[in-house]
Amino acid sequence: MPVVPVLAADDATVALGETTLLASTTFETGPGEVWCVTGGNGTGKTTLLRAFLGSRSLTAGSVRVRGERADMSKPAHRRCLASLVEPIPVARDMTLREQVTLVAASWYGNAPETTERAERIIERLGLSSLGERFPHQVSSGQSQLFSLALTLVRPADAVLLDEPERHLDRHRVQLVAGLLAERASTGTAFLVATHEPVLIDACDGRVELG
Amino acid sequence: MTKQDVQDTVVSRTDAADRVHAVWHRYTRRGDRASVHNRAYTVYLVALAGTFFLAPALHAASGSPGLISFGGPTRATPALCLLVVVVCWGAQLAGRFWGPLVLQPFVLHVFMSTDLPPAHYLCSLARRRLMYAGVGLLLATGTTAYLATDLFDRTDTVVPGGAVVAALGVLAASTWLWGQVRPFRDNLVLTGATGAGALLLGLAGGQGGAGPLWLVAAAAAATAVLLGRSAFRALATVDLARLARESARASQAQTYVLTGTLHHALDLYRPEPRGFTSALLRQDGRLRGYATQGAVRALRTPGRAAAAVLLLLTGGAVLTAGTARADGSTASTLWIAGAVCLYLGSGWIGETWRGLRDELTLAPLLGQWWGGAAARALTWPVLAVTAGTCLGGGLAVLVGRPVYDGRPAQTALLVAGTAVLVLGARFLREMKTHLPLSLLLPIITPFGDLSALMLVAWQFDGFVVLLAGVAVANAVPSAPGAAAVAALLTACCIWAGLRRTGWAHRGLLRRLRRS
Numbered sequence: 001m002p003v004v005p006v007l008a009a010d011d012a013t014v015a016l017g018e019t020t021l022l023a024s025t026t027f028e029t030g031p032g033e034v035w036c037v038t039g040g041n042g043t044g045k046t047t048l049l050r051a052f053l054g055s056r057s058l059t060a061g062s063v064r065v066r067g068e069r070a071d072m073s074k075p076a077h078r079r080c081l082a083s084l085v086e087p088i089p090v091a092r093d094m095t096l097r098e099q100v101t102l103v104a105a106s107w108y109g110n111a112p113e114t115t116e117r118a119e120r121i122i123e124r125l126g127l128s129s130l131g132e133r134f135p136h137q138v139s140s141g142q143s144q145l146f147s148l149a150l151t152l153v154r155p156a157d158a159v160l161l162d163e164p165e166r167h168l169d170r171h172r173v174q175l176v177a178g179l180l181a182e183r184a185s186t187g188t189a190f191l192v193a194t195h196e197p198v199l200i201d202a203c204d205g206r207v208e209l210g
Numbered sequence: 211m212t213k214q215d216v217q218d219t220v221v222s223r224t225d226a227a228d229r230v231h232a233v234w235h236r237y238t239r240r241g242d243r244a245s246v247h248n249r250a251y252t253v254y255l256v257a258l259a260g261t262f263f264l265a266p267a268l269h270a271a272s273g274s275p276g277l278i279s280f281g282g283p284t285r286a287t288p289a290l291c292l293l294v295v296v297v298c299w300g301a302q303l304a305g306r307f308w309g310p311l312v313l314q315p316f317v318l319h320v321f322m323s324t325d326l327p328p329a330h331y332l333c334s335l336a337r338r339r340l341m342y343a344g345v346g347l348l349l350a351t352g353t354t355a356y357l358a359t360d361l362f363d364r365t366d367t368v369v370p371g372g373a374v375v376a377a378l379g380v381l382a383a384s385t386w387l388w389g390q391v392r393p394f395r396d397n398l399v400l401t402g403a404t405g406a407g408a409l410l411l412g413l414a415g416g417q418g419g420a421g422p423l424w425l426v427a428a429a430a431a432a433t434a435v436l437l438g439r440s441a442f443r444a445l446a447t448v449d450l451a452r453l454a455r456e457s458a459r460a461s462q463a464q465t466y467v468l469t470g471t472l473h474h475a476l477d478l479y480r481p482e483p484r485g486f487t488s489a490l491l492r493q494d495g496r497l498r499g500y501a502t503q504g505a506v507r508a509l510r511t512p513g514r515a516a517a518a519v520l521l522l523l524t525g526g527a528v529l530t531a532g533t534a535r536a537d538g539s540t541a542s543t544l545w546i547a548g549a550v551c552l553y554l555g556s557g558w559i560g561e562t563w564r565g566l567r568d569e570l571t572l573a574p575l576l577g578q579w580w581g582g583a584a585a586r587a588l589t590w591p592v593l594a595v596t597a598g599t600c601l602g603g604g605l606a607v608l609v610g611r612p613v614y615d616g617r618p619a620q621t622a623l624l625v626a627g628t629a630v631l632v633l634g635a636r637f638l639r640e641m642k643t644h645l646p647l648s649l650l651l652p653i654i655t656p657f658g659d660l661s662a663l664m665l666v667a668w669q670f671d672g673f674v675v676l677l678a679g680v681a682v683a684n685a686v687p688s689a690p691g692a693a694a695v696a697a698l699l700t701a702c703c704i705w706a707g708l709r710r711t712g713w714a715h716r717g718l719l720r721r722l723r724r725s
Contacts, residue, residue, distance in 0.1 A: 055451075073450075075326070078325045079324075088319060089315035089319050089458065089461075091240070091314060091316035091317070094237075094240045098240055101236060102233060102317075105229065105233050105235075105236055106323070106326075107229065107324060108229070108232075109229045109231070110228060110235075114232065
C-alpha cells in the first residue's frame with residue numbers, strides 16, 4: 001500500500017492581478033521527513049505555508065494534507081497540522097511555563113503527560129531557567145524559542161515553520177535543528193521556510209522558489 | 211521520544227470535556243488572578259454603594275410618585291414595546307462589536323489550534339456570560355422602572371410589567387449572542403422583525419387591559435427561546451478567524467480603556483473605508499473641492515455615514531422642537547437630546563477630524579503653515595451639521611407647526627448657538643491625544659479625592675461640555691444671551707482643543723497671525 005504524503009503541493013500557484021506571489025510549485029513530504037523552502041524575499045515562502053493553513057487561497061493547483069484538500073475547519077486537519085507562521089498571541093499575564101503547559105493541557109487534559117511534555121520541551125529548548133518569567137521579560141531570541149515551545153509541545157503529524165531561526169544565535173539554531181531531527185524521527189513531517197544554512201543542511205528535501 | 215508519542219500524534223485519547231476543563235482550570239488560576247481579599251473588597255464596595263445609595267433611593271421611590279406615569283396598562287404597553295425594541299437592537303449591535311464569545315486572544319488561539327469542535331469550548335462560556343448579562347439587565351431595568359415609573363405601583367401592571375422586564379432580560383441575552391454569531395443579513399431581518407412585531411403589539415396595547423402586556427411578555431420570551439436555540443446551534447459553525455480578529459481588537463481596546471484612553475479604544479472600532487478609490491480626483495487629475503472630498507470619504511464608510519445622516523436629521527428636528535417649546539422640562543429634555551444626536555452625528559459623518567488632529571500634532575513634512583488644514587478638515591463636517599440641522603429643523607417646523615409660539619427668530623438663534631456648541635465640543639474631543647499626567651494626581655477636597663471624577667470628565671469631555679453648555683444656555687432668560695453663551699463656550703473649546711495639540715500660547719498666537 002503506497003504511503004500517503006503528509007503534505008503535498010501540486011502546481012500550487014498564487015497570483016494577485018499581474019503579480020505572482022507563488023510560482024507553480026510541486027512537492028511531497030512524507031512522514032518523518034524534513035523539507036525546507038528556500039528563496040529570496042517575496043518569492044512566496046510564507047504564501048506557500050499559508051496556503052496549507054487555508055489563510056491564503058490558491059489561484060491554481062492544490063495543496064493537500066494527508067491526501068485531502070487542506071482545510072483547517074476540519075478537526076482532523078487541525079489535529080494534523082501545527083504551525084508557527086503567524087505570530088502567536090501570548091498572554092502577558094502568564095509565565096512562559098504556564099502558557100506552554102496550557103497548550104499541552106489543551107491536548108492531554110489533566111493527565112500527567114501535560115506537565116511532562118511541557119517540561120520536556122521547555123528543557124530541550126533551554127528555557128528552564130526562564131519558565132517563571134513573563135513574555136515581556138525575555139529577549140527576542142528567547143521569545144522565539146518560547147514560540148517554538150508553544151508550537152512543538154502539542155502532537156502533530158506535520159509542522160509548518162516560517163523562519164524558525166529568527167533572532168537566534170548559531171548555538172540555538174543548531175539546538176532547533178537537532179530538535180526537529182529528533183521529532184522527525186518519531187514520524188512528524190516538517191516544512192520549514194528558512195534562509196539558514198544549518199537548517200537547510202539538516203533537511204531531507206528542498207523546495208527552491210524564485 | 212517513545213513509541214507512545216508517535217501514537218499520540220495521530221489521535222489524542224483524552225476526553226474533549228476534560229481537555230476544555232483543563233485549559234479553563236489553568237487559565238483561571240494564572241498569576242494575576244483576583245485574590246480572596248480583592249473579591250472581598252469588591253463585595254464591600256458594592257455593599258457600601260447599595261446601603262448608602264441604592265437602598266435610600268429605593269426607599270424614597272417607594273413613597274413618592276414616579277417621574278414617568280403610565281397610568282395603567284394602556285399606556286404602559288407601547289412604552290414597554292419601545293423599550294424591548296431598543297434593548298433588542300442595542301444587544302444586536304453590542305454583539306456585532308463585542309459579543310459574548312470574545313476571549314483572551316491567547317486562550318482562543320490555544321483552543322482554535324486543537325481538534326476540539328468550537329461548541330465544546332464556547333458553549334459553557336456563552337451560557338455563563340448570557341446568564342450574567344440577562345440577570346444584570348433584569349436588575350437594572352427593574353430598578354430603573356421601580357425608581358422612575360409607576361409600573362410597579364399599580365396592581366394591574368405590577369405582575370405583567372414584571373413579566374415583561376424578566377422576558378426582556380432573557381431576550382437581550384439571546385439577541386446579544388445572535389448578533390455575534392449570525393451573519394449581517396440575518397441580523398437585519400431580526401431588526402426588522404422585532405421592529406414590526408413591537409409596532410403591532412404597541413398598537414394592540416391601545417385596546418386596554420393587561421392582556422397586551424402579557425402578550426408582550428410572552429412574545430419576548432418565545433422570541434428569546436427561539437433566538438437562543440438558533441444562536442447556540444450556530445456555535446458549531448462559528449467563523450473562528452473572525453472571532454480571533456474580534457478578540458484581538460477587544461483585547462487591545464481593553465488595554466486602552468484600562469490605561470485611561472477610551473478614545474483610542476473607540477478608534478479601533480471605526481469601520482474600514484472601501485470603494486470610491488479614485489473619486490477624490492477630477493478627470494483632469496486635480497483634487498476635488500473640500501466639501502466633495504469630505505463627502506467622498508464619508509461614502510467610503512456607508513453604514514456609519516447613513517447613521518450619521520439619520521442622527522443629524524433627528525438631532526436637528528428634536529433640537530428645533532426643544533428650543534421652540536416653552537414648557538419647561540420637556541423642552542429641556544428635547545433640547546439636550548437633539549444636541550447629543552447632533553454631537554454623535556458630527557463625529558460619524560467623516561474622518562476629517564482625525565486628519566486635522568494628525569496635521570496639528572505631527573511634524574509637518576512640507577514645511578510649517580496654518581489655515582489650510584483647518585479649512586480642508588472642517589468644511590465637510592461643518593457643512594454636514596449645518597445642513598442636517600436645517601433640514602431636520604425644517605421637518606420639525608412642518609410637522610409640529612402648532613407647537614411654536616410665534617418666536618421663530620429666537621428659535622433659530624438657539625438652534626444655531628447649539629449647533630456651533632456641538633461643533634466646538636466635537637473639536638475639543640477630537641483633538642484629544644494622550645492622557646495628561648496631571649489627571650493622575652490626587653485632587654483633595656472636603657468630599658475626598660476627586661481625581662477619578664476628573665478622569666471620567668476628561669474621557670467624556672465632549673459630552674460634559676455639551677450638556678453643561680446646554681444647561682447654562684437653557685438657564686439664560688434671553689435667546690441672544692443663550693446664543694452668546696454657546697458661542698463663548700465654543701471659543702473656549704477651540705482654544706482648549708488647539709492647546710491639546712501641544713501648541714503653547716505664544717506659538718499658537720504666532721501661527722494664527724501667520725494664517
